[in-house]
Amino acid sequence: MNKRVIGWIIAWVLKLEGYLLLFPCLIACIYRDREGWVYLAFAIIAITGGYLLSFRAPRNMEIYQREGNVAVGLGWICISLYGALPFVMTGEIPKYVDAVFEIVSGFTTTGSSILKDVEALSHTSLFWRSFSHWIGGMGVLVFILMLLPARGGSHMNLMKAESPGVEVSKFVPKVKNNAGALYKIYLGMTAAMIVVLLISGMNWFDSLCITFGAAGTGGFGVLNSSCASYTALQQWIITVGMIAFGVNFTFYFLLVTKHGREAVKMEEVRAYIAIIVASAVLIAVNIHCEFPGFYESWGKTFRDAFFQVGTIITTTGYSTTNFDLWPAFSKTILFFLMIFGACAGSTGGGIKISRLILAFKTIRSQLYQIVHPRGVRQVTMSGQIVNPKTIRSCCFFLVSYFAIFGLSIFLISIDGHDFETNISAVAATLNNIGPGFGGVGATCNFSFFSTFSKIVLIFNMLIGRLEIIPILILFYPRTWKNNG
Amino acid sequence: MQIMIVGCGKIGRDLAETLSIENNNVTIVDKNEQVVQNMSILYDVMGVVGNGTSYSTLKEAGLEDTDILIAVTQSDEVNLLTCVMARQKSKCHTIARVRNPIYSEERHFLRSELQLSMTINPELEAAREMVSILNFPNAMEVDTLGKSDIRMFRFRNPKNSMLSGEPLGVVSQKFRGTILVCIVERGDDVIIPNGDFVLQENDIVGIIAKVRDIEKFFKAIGMPFRPVKNCMIVGGGGISYYLTRLLTMHGIKVKIIEQSLSRCGELSREFPEATVCCGDGTDRTVLDEECVESMDSFVACTGIDEINAILSLYAQGKVRKVITKMNHVDFNDVIDDLNLSTVVNPKSIITQKILQYVRATRNSLESNVESLYRLRGGRVEVLEFLIKGKSAAVGVPFAELNLKSEVLVAGIVRNGSLIVPGGSDCLLEGDAVIIVTTHSGFGDITDILAETSRGDRR
Structure with missing residues (x-):
């Protein structure tokens, strides 16, 4: 394994984080927060350290699959461990494990918090929390790919390792430009959402943070009530925003490059919209019947249903109501949406709609094979034949996903909390959602877990965001042996 | 015959x-x-x-x-x-x-x-040869003499080695007679040296020594002896099959790169402990992906000689020990110019084995060809005779024997120990004697005697 190139990439990650830490400093200037000095200090340390470590590029710049995955896994762990330090140093989150949990929750766009009182945080730290969503949403290494000197095709291995989804779709020939195109779309949509929220009358700090949370499908709010205290219009804007960021970015690229017809044909996006509408309608009817007094007007019913469906399926994790109190039918739908997740190639987490479609199609083709033992039939997706290797890796993902799901539930059950809390805590972190049900419901937080459980959940978040392999590979002994 | x-x-x-x-x-x-x-x-x-x-x-x-x-x-x-x-x-x-x-x-x-x-079995023999070379990575070639633990090692004399600069007589004193220099290849010449011969840098030296003395010897001449712990094999043919089996038995980790997926399947079923990769060994990415530079040894044994040569030249800068399989020997001189560290040729190994058998069958009852090695395309032969009975060459001190020129009695194995013979030593029944010569066709121990003396004594 080419350890030097991995070290070099991590140095770049550190350098980038240093620059990103300057943004909270700006906020600190505006609000005259004393915490800003801490952020500035860490920014300077990271930038100088990053420059020193990445000063000499390694001679061998080849990045193979192994190097790509290890670099992404280690890079994310490093950025989290370092990004947690300002929280500890400002004294706002005194325990380091809690601080790491909070920042991992930020970078992985989960939105689970260990904070009992969010509003007690300084504006600087609130901003850093929300900003980490925005960074993590599109990916740290994808960003670095834009900056790295383009050399060979090996950068694709970095992108493959970090980008969620079945396959990485390339829009343009060069990885670098591809990363650039992704970030342009991301930036444009973020800016649009901020402007719309500002027009709707939200104050600029909230609209910034809420947009970052929605864009990265993270879910850190700035108020203890999450999004419940915003106006109906603002809630609708946030709903649409979240759902938009859960769509495969290929869709937007096709729209921007005037390939609208192909964009509309995308099976995954169609299924995604269909699932959202169907679930929201079912939930609306369900809660309208169960709580006739509270949900009297259809407007409020649909708004809450759509908001909650949107926030869960895109794995954002905002809330406008305590959906933990909803009837079991609605909660069950939400639980399934948690696992489904958003589209591949979006900023959302979960299994991803495309994998789900692929899994169902595989089941169908397996049945077909039994009825017609000699039949030849290809699995297709959006009109294109799916490579058997892709199907296999999809099956691998599903199996290991549920294995990790089960193992994590087992590990945190040592704490002795109730079953619903355990299952939904794992589901909420592994799918990068944020809130779950029961003890970790929309109005609660994760602070009551033991240190061990928090570490398990931290790994769940990383595994969920990086889609298993980059984290799992770090624990495979052969990864570190070159001659085995 | x-x-x-x-x-x-x-x-x-x-x-x-x-x-x-x-x-x-x-x-x-x-x-x-x-x-x-x-x-x-x-x-x-x-x-x-x-x-x-x-x-x-x-x-x-x-x-x-x-x-x-x-x-x-x-x-x-x-x-x-x-x-x-x-x-x-x-x-x-x-x-x-x-x-x-x-x-x-x-x-x-x-x-x-x-x-x-x-x-x-040419492939098995080639694999055995490769294993014995991998066991002594400093040597270019290792030949087992008879059933004993005595081997002939050929290696390139390193820079500033203590072998160079002094007559061989003086040098061999330093090792108290545990080793014997028996062949020196310098450029195109093959020399059977005597005690006055002075070695130079880059000579290819053939020595006869016991296995347990060789480690000390290589250390002394400045070639640190580090055993091979892992091996990358390109090409998954018959040789790779046997080589993997032998190497894993020796506890050496093996990584095979083979193009055909079905063959990869067979190999991985046969050797679950080996890493089998399906890929084109001539693709540099495949080699780098599998970290060729961190391997101890590299064996190029695809079916195509040219590919083996190029792969070996590529690996030589990165890997300590590189072995190249070559099927053709017609262009021996060209291959020598490539400076490949070790070339194994299955065909010539087989020829050697059969030749050894033929000579052993042909000769008289008194002595028997135990082993035979042909070096430099047959220009030098190393033979081991087993003395079974009395003949003109037995029982007479070497000083009194009239040996042919270009014949060296390199060693006598008596009761399991190696004797470097001097003028006063003589052959006895039951000895195994190692002869190095540029003559060819020796089938009997009396062949080492010059014509006249053989006639006299008979």
């Missing part, structure tokens, strides 16, 4: 050439008329066109008078059948080339029940 060779492939041709030069009457049998004609013109042999498994063909080729029949056609089954048939009708020795691992494992049965004198 009457020798019949059935099958005129690469090995058959090489054998026919070597054996006919050594004063044997060679008859070749092959199905292909063109090949037989060509061979009869090129070498001093008789050719018969026909199928080796047909009795009439064998009879036509003079089966009754044949002493040794060598079956080296493409097919294992044809070889076995030919040998079995020949054995039924004559008392000749039979040698069959058997490549399939299944038959190879049954060689004891083949020998005892089908009365084959010898089965020979």
Whole structure:
């Protein structure tokens, strides 16, 4: 394994984080927060350290699959461990494990918090929390790919390792430009959402943070009530925003490059919209019947249903109501949406709609094979034949996903909390959602877990965001042996 | 000796050439008329066109008078059948080339029940040779002499080594007679050195030593002895199969790169502990992905010599020990110029083995060729004789023997210990004696004596 190139990439990650830490400093200037000095200090340390470590590029710049995955896994762990330090140093989150949990929750766009009182945080730290969503949403290494000197095709291995989804779709020939195109779309949509929220009358700090949370499908709010205290219009804007960021970015690229017809044909996006509408309608009817007094007007019913469906399926994790109190039918739908997740190639987490479609199609083709033992039939997706290797890796993902799901539930059950809390805590972190049900419901937080459980959940978040392999590979002994 | 060779492939041709030069009457049998004609013109042999498994063909080729029949056609089954048939009708020795691992494992049965004198497996022999070289990575070539733990090592004399600059007599004192320098190759010359000879840098030196002394020796001359712990093999053919089996038995980790997916499947089923990768070994990415630079050793044994050469040259800068398999030896000089550290040629190993057998069969009762190695395309021979009875060369101190020029009595193995002979030593019954010579065709210990003295003593 080419350890030097991995070290070099991590140095770049550190350098980038240093620059990103300057943004909270700006906020600190505006609000005259004393915490800003801490952020500035860490920014300077990271930038100088990053420059020193990445000063000499390694001679061998080849990045193979192994190097790509290890670099992404280690890079994310490093950025989290370092990004947690300002929280500890400002004294706002005194325990380091809690601080790491909070920042991992930020970078992985989960939105689970260990904070009992969010509003007690300084504006600087609130901003850093929300900003980490925005960074993590599109990916740290994808960003670095834009900056790295383009050399060979090996950068694709970095992108493959970090980008969620079945396959990485390339829009343009060069990885670098591809990363650039992704970030342009991301930036444009973020800016649009901020402007719309500002027009709707939200104050600029909230609209910034809420947009970052929605864009990265993270879910850190700035108020203890999450999004419940915003106006109906603002809630609708946030709903649409979240759902938009859960769509495969290929869709937007096709729209921007005037390939609208192909964009509309995308099976995954169609299924995604269909699932959202169907679930929201079912939930609306369900809660309208169960709580006739509270949900009297259809407007409020649909708004809450759509908001909650949107926030869960895109794995954002905002809330406008305590959906933990909803009837079991609605909660069950939400639980399934948690696992489904958003589209591949979006900023959302979960299994991803495309994998789900692929899994169902595989089941169908397996049945077909039994009825017609000699039949030849290809699995297709959006009109294109799916490579058997892709199907296999999809099956691998599903199996290991549920294995990790089960193992994590087992590990945190040592704490002795109730079953619903355990299952939904794992589901909420592994799918990068944020809130779950029961003890970790929309109005609660994760602070009551033991240190061990928090570490398990931290790994769940990383595994969920990086889609298993980059984290799992770090624990495979052969990864570190070159001659085995 | 009457020798019949059935099958005129690469090995058959090489054998026919070597054996006919050594004063044997060679008859070749092959199905292909063109090949037989060509061979009869090129070498001093008789050719018969026909199928080796047909009795009439064998009879036509003079089966009754044949002493040794060598079956080296493409097919294992044809070889076995030919040998079995020949054995039924004559008392000749039979040698069959058997490549399939299944038959190879049954060689004891083949020998005892089908009365084959010898089965020979080029791939297994090549793999064995590679393993013995990998066990002593400093050497370019390692040859086992007889059944003892005495080996001949060939290596390139390193810079500033303590071997250079002083006469060999002085140098060997430093090692208290545990090693003996017996061949020196300098440029195109092959020299059998005496005590006054002075070695130079970059000479290829052949020494005879015991296994347990060699580690100390290499350390002393400035070649640190580090055993090989892992090995990358490119190409998953027969040699790789045997090599992997032998190496994993020695506890060396093996990584195989093979192009064909189905072959990869077979290999990984056979050797679950080896890393089997499906990929084109000539693709640099594949090699780098599998971290060629962190391997201890590298064996290029694809089916194509040119690829092996290029792969080895690429690996030589990164890997400590590189072994190249070569099937062709016709361009020996060109291959030498490439500076490949170790070249293994299955064909010449087989020729050596068969030649050793032929000579052992030919010679008298008093002595026996135990092992035979041919270096530099047959320009030098290293032989080990077992002294079984009295002859002109036995019991007489070397100072009184009139040896041929270019003959070196390199060592005597007596009761398991190596004696570097001086003028006062003499051969005794039961000794094994190692002879290095540029003559060829030695089959008996008395061949080392100059013509006149042999005549006198008889």
